[in-house]
Amino acid sequence: MDTIRVGIIGATGYAGEELVRILYSHPAAEIVNLSSKSYAGQPYSKVYPSYKDLITDDCQPEDLEALSEEADVIFLALPHGLASSKVTEKVLQKCKIIDLGADFRLQDPDLYEQWYQVPHEGKGLLKEAVYGLCEWKRDEIRKTRLVANPGCYTTCSIMSLAPLVKEHMIEVDSVIIDAKSGVSGAGRGVSLGNHFAEVNESIKAYKVGCHRHTPEIEEQLSNLAGKPVTLTFTPHLVPMQRGILAVCYGKLTAPATWESIAEVYERYYGKEYFVRLMAKGEYPETRWVKGSNFVDIGFAVDERTGRIIVIGAIDNLVKGAAGQAVQNMNLLFGLAETLGLEQAPMFP
Amino acid sequence: MDTIRVGIIGATGYAGEELVRILYSHPAAEIVNLSSKSYAGQPYSKVYPSYKDLITDDCQPEDLEALSEEADVIFLALPHGLASSKVTEKVLQKCKIIDLGADFRLQDPDLYEQWYQVPHEGKGLLKEAVYGLCEWKRDEIRKTRLVANPGCYTTCSIMSLAPLVKEHMIEVDSVIIDAKSGVSGAGRGVSLGNHFAEVNESIKAYKVGCHRHTPEIEEQLSNLAGKPVTLTFTPHLVPMQRGILAVCYGKLTAPATWESIAEVYERYYGKEYFVRLMAKGEYPETRWVKGSNFVDIGFAVDERTGRIIVIGAIDNLVKGAAGQAVQNMNLLFGLAETLGLEQAPMFP
């Protein structure tokens, strides 16, 4: 088939840059436009000297409508509130959209307005938007024009818990997710909170009980459970570049052995290229997925308490953002789902 | 009063070295002996060049009985299983013992043998041993000859949860502790697991469902609750030098406001020098306690789920080991509890 013409709006944030890194080596895609509000007019390789001699283009001003004329697909990596006002039926008639932001993730706009505290400007498109968690939404993604790429914490949490929730093996009101992220998850915007000397050599929980990925996880798990799931989600900032570790706790609805649960995970994920199931007694660590699109999942049954502890690890910029976005692009264009995403993780 | 003559057995591990750092500036103590199995005969300042020109002594072979003749108090910083066989009535008649290891922490020797998988050689002394969590055991500590200094995770976890448990405000079968530690907590022994390039830029959970601090936390909380507490405890390794963050989850037994719970914490800890209670919406971070003996505690009430999330932060080598040990020494010798421990945290 022809090469896919790709535009990236918000190309100078970390998720945008990771899209560039992956697409640079993608055999079926060509980047035709790198847009950036902050750096328009500057060479991309000045913003990220890693691309010196590799990319000679300048950053463009963000203009979704103009770009829709020349691109087959546009990735949006924007702060919330922007995509919902910019993406229109007119745009979608010309090109496909993969939105890495939050605007089209929640199907319920009230929930969006409640957690994000801004009006939702694109309610009319919510029905068409497909939640782009590829392993669970593959068929719908293939048919849509608008993909809402899941959040980083969300991807890791849902992937870890989904089989248990869908099989009613976990009490849905017992779920607690204690998640840890590297600092790139906070974006490239400067603030005292991201200053090296403030972040390094420390760990903290933040947005305790009020992080915006909470309703996103709940909505998806509720769909799987067939009933409302309300859970506790606590994100943490860890002094490292990349990686998310989601440690998920819940009560088993019935006593179960490690082996019987492993069978369920095997059934759902055994054939999934990007999901790797750990052996008994082994648990994911973020270092083993760095730079890759893998989700590593392991779990323990805590017989003393009747709980299960499921642990998932991803690279927040890959499976948690740009990698999954490219996986979605592959689905949208009928390519092999793993195309351009098969490199081994980088360690150390 | 006279200067306290102090010996340290196991002085070349990280906890031992932190004892040296604190005692070096302690106005009422003098180190008379630094013992080390691995480094006996070598100058202490070769093992830790930070003490160049400050400490000129050589490391001594470990000989508790001989040392008991010349010291008023001996700190033991040894792997588990050693203290219980070395500490004897004869030793205790000559000097006081503060054991930073695990051997005398659990009152129930069966529990010890089950979790540590070695026989307990000092059962006869278990009755006398006092669990050295100073804020909760002050009066008993003052009267004993043998203090079992609490574990690092344990100190942080119990301090965070104790008021709620004692006041029956938290369902005791609902408690989950998700704790994160800096790498110094793993000790100075070399292993691939502590190699820089393996630990850096990654986070992992370890000993999921089976860490030995679990029964220690449970035993103490059970005493406070007046009934058995069984909980889930998950430790994590974080790429930083020092610090423990314990994030504790539990169901409230009755609806409660932040303010009403703050009152309870204030009642228990309001006058405690080493406990700092965070304001509403603020949470502890390990950077703010580095190098100090403080426990910072903050919490959120998650109304959506009826849970409370209590977060505690300590420096694992200070309040989690050497600092609390010196606080215990101060109690044992009738000194001001804060003596030698009043320096401000070091940041950044």
Added chain:
Amino acid sequence: MDTIRVGIIGATGYAGEELVRILYSHPAAEIVNLSSKSYAGQPYSKVYPSYKDLITDDCQPEDLEALSEEADVIFLALPHGLASSKVTEKVLQKCKIIDLGADFRLQDPDLYEQWYQVPHEGKGLLKEAVYGLCEWKRDEIRKTRLVANPGCYTTCSIMSLAPLVKEHMIEVDSVIIDAKSGVSGAGRGVSLGNHFAEVNESIKAYKVGCHRHTPEIEEQLSNLAGKPVTLTFTPHLVPMQRGILAVCYGKLTAPATWESIAEVYERYYGKEYFVRLMAKGEYPETRWVKGSNFVDIGFAVDERTGRIIVIGAIDNLVKGAAGQAVQNMNLLFGLAETLGLEQAPMFP
């Protein structure tokens, strides 16, 4: 004697905060004022929660003249260009000034204006200002009202090279200093260059051939040499919180053994509490001086090339800023030079 009343202007930067940390435990000083342009009106313990419950004061607006009425000594930790316009004869008649900034370090105002590209507003006071490198200027410091506290790189570089330069053992046109600093040296101001994900996992040289500490090092070494010294100085940013390592290269003017050079260093520094001379084959590392006022110095004679390589290590915030400033205060007020600065380094 009476307690020294201390004011700090610029108390919320890293150097200012380190002054607070050291002075908080200083037995002869009391902080009477913490001023901060950015945080005036806010509790100091909100800016640095490490001081929660320890310091209850609010930050004050910066008003040097008013403060001179109530303080015995004022530390200035300000960007360059401010101190020279604020410090006046009137202020100096009321209190002593220790300036941690650059304004009074260079005796030659033309050099200042050339390297800093701003006019010098306080030329009239340059004669009185004493360069506060305590080990070399002790007698003059004791008599002055205005101390120019040396820069961090400068302190480490001069301390390392001074004996060789003074004894004419090194060819003065052969000196190259390759220095490495932790990120706290860049201050607390936010910028993309100090963002965690940009600094972490990388090393870079910066201001190659044009860093402002160059003329400061040259001026002091020229004074010692009795002739102009022009050298190459290259600073680097290292992903760590604290520490400076200065690696200094130069041609020996005559062949020399390690031992003969060690004798010279011993002669100059053997009785200096804050200088620690390494044994043959041992070299300083920043970890061994963290949190302390020590300068560790080691060297190698490279017989193959006729060069000497002298390596110095300091904590940039202590001997490189706040610690040396307090050492200067001790000298100004006739106290023991080491008072309040005798804590052991903190490791790990």
Added chain:
Amino acid sequence: MDTIRVGIIGATGYAGEELVRILYSHPAAEIVNLSSKSYAGQPYSKVYPSYKDLITDDCQPEDLEALSEEADVIFLALPHGLASSKVTEKVLQKCKIIDLGADFRLQDPDLYEQWYQVPHEGKGLLKEAVYGLCEWKRDEIRKTRLVANPGCYTTCSIMSLAPLVKEHMIEVDSVIIDAKSGVSGAGRGVSLGNHFAEVNESIKAYKVGCHRHTPEIEEQLSNLAGKPVTLTFTPHLVPMQRGILAVCYGKLTAPATWESIAEVYERYYGKEYFVRLMAKGEYPETRWVKGSNFVDIGFAVDERTGRIIVIGAIDNLVKGAAGQAVQNMNLLFGLAETLGLEQAPMFP
């Protein structure tokens, strides 16, 4: 052409693992054997769980001779002293060898024995061995059976200095190289020196004046200069995973502008894919080459001292080891030199 059958001896060290990572995605190579003395018999994906589900092979015992029967090329990633005794004419008649160790790098065996303190067991093959610095030895590499892959510090240092040395623009007795490396350069072997808490938050110089890469740099530069080069080389350990920064100092033989020197670098490197020349005022940082085979080079002319400061940056595991080895493989087999090495660097 047919797929190249590749064996790796020493596949479980960091350089070996990086070979695996690169070759895993190489379009013209297939790994047929992963050998490891320490892990023989264990699944490779247990040693490096990053390869879970990707590589299912077990590690094999190291048997160069047997392996030469089935492989077209064998990479050796072994401690020094082993390759020289194992590589024989018999082996070379069956397959090509790329040795990542030190044994065949120095053409002068006396120099080898002097710096490595072991006898050289393969002197007979030294004449055939080609020093595999691809940009400078391309034609010889294409014709040989035995490539000595350069050291990491060496690659970065020689690439930075070679044009100046070859053009006699730098005084050869004036060269000083101050180089900084990430911790992966120390290998995966465990030792206290590589323990996280010992390396993190510190920087040190090591092997001052006596590092074994010194004679390697000198020999190559001497060949280019046409006369003996004796230089000072100081390696440093930096708390990061990957990267080498070599800061090279030297006296210019004649005054020169930045532009005139840039022209020379452009002449030598302008068409080299893997060499990226920085613009005036810009300097390499290791973050921009991470995971890639690039050498970034920038320089400053220090008019005040008549010196030039050339700075080079590489990823020590890629251009400094495995990447350059694959580049050599491409040359040996007549492939495009960049094949399998064209991925963009990974940041952050």
